[in-house]
Amino acid sequence: MIPVYAGTHVRDAEAKLLRDANDLTLMRRAADALAHQAVVMLKEDTGRLYGSRAVALVGPGNNGGDGLFALASLAKRGVHTTAVLLGAKAHQEGLAALSRAGGRTAAVADLDELLEDCDLLIDAGYGTGARPGLQLPAIPRDIPVLACDLPSGVDSDTGAAIDSVIPADRTVSFGALKTGLAVGSGHLVSGSICVTDLGLGAALPEPEAWVVQGDDLELLLGREEDWSAAGRHKYQRGVLGLLAGSAKYPGAAVLTARAAVAGGLGLLRTLVPDAVATALTTQVPESVPLATPELTALLARNRRNEREGAARIGAWAIGPGLDDNEDTRKHLAQILAANTPCVIDAGAFSMLEPGEHHQLRILTPHAGELHALLAKAGVRVSSRDIAADPIRWARWAAVAYDSVVLLKGPSTICTAPDGYTLIVHASTPDLATAGSGDVLTGILGTVLAAANLPATPTNKDVVALGHRLTDLAAAGALIHAHAGALAAHEGTVSAVDLLQELPRAGRDLTFLDGSIVRMSS
Numbered sequence: 317m318i319p320v321y322a323g324t325h326v327r328d329a330e331a332k333l334l335r336d337a338n339d340l341t342l343m344r345r346a347a348d349a350l351a352h353q354a355v356v357m358l359k360e361d362t363g364r365l366y367g368s369r370a371v372a373l374v375g376p377g378n379n380g381g382d383g384l385f386a387l388a389s390l391a392k393r394g395v396h397t398t399a400v401l402l403g404a405k406a407h408q409e410g411l412a413a414l415s416r417a418g419g420r421t422a423a424v425a426d427l428d429e430l431l432e433d434c435d436l437l438i439d440a441g442y443g444t445g446a447r448p449g450l451q452l453p454a455i456p457r458d459i460p461v462l463a464c465d466l467p468s469g470v471d472s473d474t475g476a477a478i479d480s481v482i483p484a485d486r487t488v489s490f491g492a493l494k495t496g497l498a499v500g501s502g503h504l505v506s507g508s509i510c511v512t513d514l515g516l517g518a519a520l521p522e523p524e525a526w527v528v529q530g531d532d533l534e535l536l537l538g539r540e541e542d543w544s545a546a547g548r549h550k551y552q553r554g555v556l557g558l559l560a561g562s563a564k565y566p567g568a569a570v571l572t573a574r575a576a577v578a579g580g581l582g583l584l585r586t587l588v589p590d591a592v593a594t595a596l597t598t599q600v601p602e603s604v605p606l607a608t609p610e611l612t613a614l615l616a617r618n619r620r621n622e623r624e625g626a627a628r629i630g631a632w633a634i635g636p637g638l639d640d641n642e643d644t645r646k647h648l649a650q651i652l653a654a655n656t657p658c659v660i661d662a663g664a665f666s667m668l669e670p671g672e673h674h675q676l677r678i679l680t681p682h683a684g685e686l687h688a689l690l691a692k693a694g695v696r697v698s699s700r701d702i703a704a705d706p707i708r709w710a711r712w713a714a715v716a717y718d719s720v721v722l723l724k725g726p727s728t729i730c731t732a733p734d735g736y737t738l739i740v741h742a743s744t745p746d747l748a749t750a751g752s753g754d755v756l757t758g759i760l761g762t763v764l765a766a767a768n769l770p771a772t773p774t775n776k777d778v779v780a781l782g783h784r785l786t787d788l789a790a791a792g793a794l795i796h797a798h799a800g801a802l803a804a805h806e807g808t809v810s811a812v813d814l815l816q817e818l819p820r821a822g823r824d825l826t827f828l829d830g831s832i833v834r835m836s837s
């Protein structure tokens with residue numbers, strides 16, 4: 317997992333380590349890393365270094381200082397370098413270093429002409445010290461851009477970006493990975509990111525979040541638990557209840573069911589309207605329908621079994637394609653009252669109330685749904701506000717609904733009510749496809765059902781279980797993202813393509829048999 321820090325916290329940590337305002341130790345390290353990446357990009361793009369042309373946008377602060385020292389280093393290696401000064405002032409020692417190395421400076425008015433013959437643009441305009449109201453020049457799309465610390469126009473704490481942000485092909489982030497590069501628009505415009513260690517170590521506070529990667533999956537799923545004990549019996553392998561689908565959206569229930577089964581679930585019990593039942597039995601013959609009268613008896617039996625330590629339905633997946641009507645409200649109330657761990661999505665949100673409860677819940681909204689959930693909890697915030705600071709608003713919802721929130725987007729954010737946060741990057745923009753969320757709900761249902769979580773957490777273990785649930789949510793998102801990458805590699809990323817890639821995704825990331833549930837030999 318890669319720790320993520322708010323940009324202003326990194327800036328504070330840098331300031332703590334400096335002996336005085338003239339101490340250039342960290343800046344020189346940062347500039348060396350920037351120059352190194354510039355060399356790599358110039359060689360990749362032009363096949364040479366000597367005689368190539370680099371232009372840097374240089375802001376008035378330390379970000380500009382980094383750019384000037386990096387340009388000086390390139391100039392010494394035979395690159396034609398020009399610093400375009402964005403403000404009335406610029407870093408003095410940086411300017412002197414550039415001049416000594418033979419580089420030159422120019423005004424913003426000269427930028428267009430300079431860019432006509434330019435192999436690399438270094439964006440050293442504004443970094444962690446940027447304030448609202450930046451004015452940035454327009455940069456043609458075809459020029460390779462290397463961002464110094466972060467693309468100018470990105471908020472290093474939130475990932476919000478102004479319209480005139482300068483998108484980068486590569487970003488060198490100094491000291492740590494900043495939140496603004498890990499989520500929101502900042503993540504989308506930063507290209508590939510290299511983190512340079514400046515030795516900030518103990519000067520940094522606790523990370524704000526962690527970005528999880530493929531090889532974190534086993535840790536997230538909780539290998540330290542005795543997964544091998546599961547698997548001898550279908551009930552131990554995980555039993556998932558599914559409340560989903562409507563006459564209008566029958567496919568959503570089918571996709572969720574197919575994803576759950578593809579994940580290696582022991583048994584799927586489905587509570588769906590008549591209009592969906594036939595499609596479900598035909599397309600997911602492994603599923604076992606659950607008739608309405610049976611539900612009450614089953615939930616009661618579940619409670620008895622819980623006391624005996626062998627719950628029959630280990631988790632519920634609720635919501636894909638669900639209609640808000642009297643029947644579904646009744647079923648939902650019954651299921652929620654039984655306190656079995658559940659993942660709640662889409663159509664169920666309109667029937668969900670904020671407030672405390674005694675159940676392990678993962679809510680999986682996209683930004684629009686989060687907006688509606690927050691509005692119901694009395695928090696007035698637009699979808700645009702959510703996109704500008706997704707971690708903040710996901711955390712608000714986690715508190716308001718006493719649940720883990722998995723906020724879908726280019727960076728999926730999984731956060732517990734106490735603020736523990738994991739980030740999963742989408743493997744491909746094509747994952748934002750119809751039915752993709754239904755597949756994710758199915759995967760999460762299987763992960764939950766197999767995890768053998770307690771139905772009613774006590775106050776004592778509520779924080780630890782919140783973290784466990786967040787880990788599981790991130791595990792599901794990771795498998796989903798990897799299935800997306802595999803499907804994209806084959807050409808298309810429809811929900812059905814995702815389903816087909818699920819076993820391979822599980823196999824690649826961890827388990828030998830490709831199922832989310834680990835089988836004993």
Ligand SMILES: NC(=O)C1=CN([C@@H]2O[C@H](COP(=O)(O)OP(=O)(O)OC[C@H]3O[C@@H](n4cnc5c(N)ncnc54)[C@H](O)[C@@H]3O)[C@@H](O)[C@H]2O)[C@@H](O)CC1
Pocket residue numbers: 327330331334342343344346347375376377378379380382441442443444445446447448449450451464465466490
């Ligand atoms: N502090 C340190 O020791 C280190 C800082 N580093 C670099 O320094 C950056 C932070 O430096 P700074 O704190 O100087 O901040 P920046 O260089 O990001 O920006 C601050 C400057 O921009 C101006 N500015 C900000 N918003 C503006 C606006 N809306 N309109 C017009 N002018 C505006 C400010 O007046 C100030 O002059 C980091 O991103 C990183 O690149 C690195 O060199 C590593 C070491």
